[in-house]
Each structure stands twice: as structure tokens, then as C-alpha cells.
Amino acid sequence: xxxxxxxxxxxxxxxxxxxxxxxxxxxxxxxxxxxxxxxxxxxxxxxxxxxxxxxxxxxxxxxxxxxxxxxxxxxxxxxxxxxxxxx
Amino acid sequence: xxxxxxxxxxxxxxxxxxxxxxxxxxxxxxxxxxxxxxxxxxxxxxxxxxxxxxxxxxxxxxxxxxxxxxxxxxxxxxxxxxxxxxx
DNA sequence: ATGCATTTGTCCGTATGTATG
DNA sequence: TCATACATACGGACAAATGCA
Numbered sequence: 001x002x003x004x005x006x007x008x009x010x011x012x013x014x015x016x017x018x019x020x021x022x023x024x025x026x027x028x029x030x031x032x033x034x035x036x037x038x039x040x041x042x043x044x045x046x047x048x049x050x051x052x053x054x055x056x057x058x059x060x061x062x063x064x065x066x067x068x069x070x071x072x073x074x075x076x077x078x079x080x081x082x083x084x085x086x087x
Numbered sequence: 088x089x090x091x092x093x094x095x096x097x098x099x100x101x102x103x104x105x106x107x108x109x110x111x112x113x114x115x116x117x118x119x120x121x122x123x124x125x126x127x128x129x130x131x132x133x134x135x136x137x138x139x140x141x142x143x144x145x146x147x148x149x150x151x152x153x154x155x156x157x158x159x160x161x162x163x164x165x166x167x168x169x170x171x172x173x174x
Numbered sequence: 175a176t177g178c179a180t181t182t183g184t185c186c187g188t189a190t191g192t193a194t195g
Numbered sequence: 196t197c198a199t200a201c202a203t204a205c206g207g208a209c210a211a212a213t214g215c216a
Contacts, residue, residue: 018196043189054197059190075105075190076141076204104203130181141205146182162182163212 007051019060022051026061030070030081037083041071044079094138106147109138110155113148117157117168124170128158131166 008025010018029035041047044062048055062079065071073079095112097105116122131149135142149166152158160166
């Protein structure tokens, strides 16, 4: 179980955009509370390994999540789940 | 007032490089005469605290100012505003 | 001469930002 | 989209140089 926690199978040749699959998967974790506000996400390199995609694809997904206001990236430190207060 | 003396707000997400913002800010102080030739600057650790950045970022800014010929660093002593004579 | 604090110099590891092919 | 490389930035640790007690 805890299927929601597993990493989705990603078919690079599939119709859905890879970065969007990753973004939606992480977004679901955040909205489910699996990732809590202020918590740090794994590094882009780690996520790339976990999802089996390139780092640039993870970054594209991070940009998507940033645009949705779900996360916040800090140069040299990491990426964090956005805290409602700190818009 | 004395707005010129205050430390600039640094937006890590901004397009400008952090070390360049710091370098330009200190350069302005020197060129304005706020920091006089021969005068010692605060230590890198102090500057890091004042600007709210890492020491390595301050060092990167110092390197920029050294390259511009505005300052001179002495191991174990400190960093000084360059005196025109001592090129 | 000895130790101590301060300051710059150097290095390491990790993480994000940017650019190219 | 992937793969690679480099720049920027953070944080910590230690070395080297200076000056002082």
C-alpha cells in the first residue's frame, strides 16, 4: 500500500509531459500533507535519481511548483514547501 | 536618511548576482568617500553578518573589488581601501 | 617564547542557477 | 528530454599570518 508514496512509472514516450507528471506527483504529496510546510525537499539530484529522470526535468517540475506557489527554492540551500504566511 | 549607508536588500531570487550587489554597494561607499583610502573594512565575517550572506560570497565580492583595484587584502590583518599611490 | 584572538587564505561537500549540445 | 559542464551560493573546517598579552 501507500501506493501514493511510490514514484510513478514514467514513460518518456507517453502523451503526458514528464515534468508535469513529476510536478503533479509532488504537488499531491504536498496537498496530502505528506510533505509539510517548511520541510525541505530532497535535492534536485536526489529527486532525479528517485524519479529516474534528468535533473533538468526535475528543475522544470520545480519551476512548475514554484509558479503554483507550492514551493520556494533557496540558492545554495535547498527547496522548501511553501509556508502560507511567506507569500 | 543616510540611505546610502544602509545595506541593500538582497533578493536571492532576483536576477542580479548577490556578490555583485555587495561589491557594487561597497564600491559606491569607497567612491563616495564614505570609506577612505587606507581605511580598514570590517572583517569578512562581520560583512557576512551585516549583508546576511555567506562568507564565501563576501570573499567573491572582495575579489571583484580587488580586480577593480579598489581594495587590498592582507593575510592576518584585514582588507583596506586602496591608496592611489600604492598601485 | 608562548599562548590566544582575530583575520584572511584554502579546501571540501552540497545545492541551486545557467548554458550548451 | 537527456547529459554534461560550469557558475553561484551556503556551511563548515582548518591552515596561515598578524598582533597582543
